[in-house]
Amino acid sequence: MAELSNVVTVNIVTPNGLVYDHHADLVVVKTIAGELGIMANHEPVVAPLVIGEVRVQRTDNPGHEDVIAVNGGFMEMSNNTASIVADSAERERDIDLTRAQAARDRAQRRIEEAKSKADPDELQRAQVALQRAINRIHVKTGK
Incomplete structure (x- = not known):
């Protein structure tokens, strides 16, 4: 060593x-x-x-x-x-890709809902959730 x-x-x-x-x-x-x-x-x-x-x-x-x-x-x-x-x-090795993709999809829906309701706090939370899900997907897939 x-x-x-x-x-x-x-x-x-x-x-x-x-x-x-x-x-x-x-x-x-x-x-x-x-x-x-x-x-x-x-x-x-x-x-x-x-x-x-x-x-x-x-x-x-x-x-x-x-x-x-x-x-x-x-x-x-x-x-x-x-x-x-x-x-x-x-x-x-511990990331569940299917779960991460589902989290990404949920976050994208939440972003659209927050935009339609003009809710800036929910929009920010949904954007962070989307960043986290995308990060997990990138780490798992290497892309």
């Missing part, structure tokens, strides 16, 4: 518990300012995350990348540990 000073430990935690815990050569997150790539010995940073995917190039499987759907939260990098605290997160 690589020296621990040359790897990043990546932890993803949600209110439901630990979702992901591995050593990586590189982790890429989507922040409000854009994508941020983190490698070993990176300066300490805290960054708010948007709905998007987290990509992890694991040290134990070169050439393979784990992809995790993350729905907001923040990432803290310190002492070669990237800790992600997310509202919710799902590994690609």
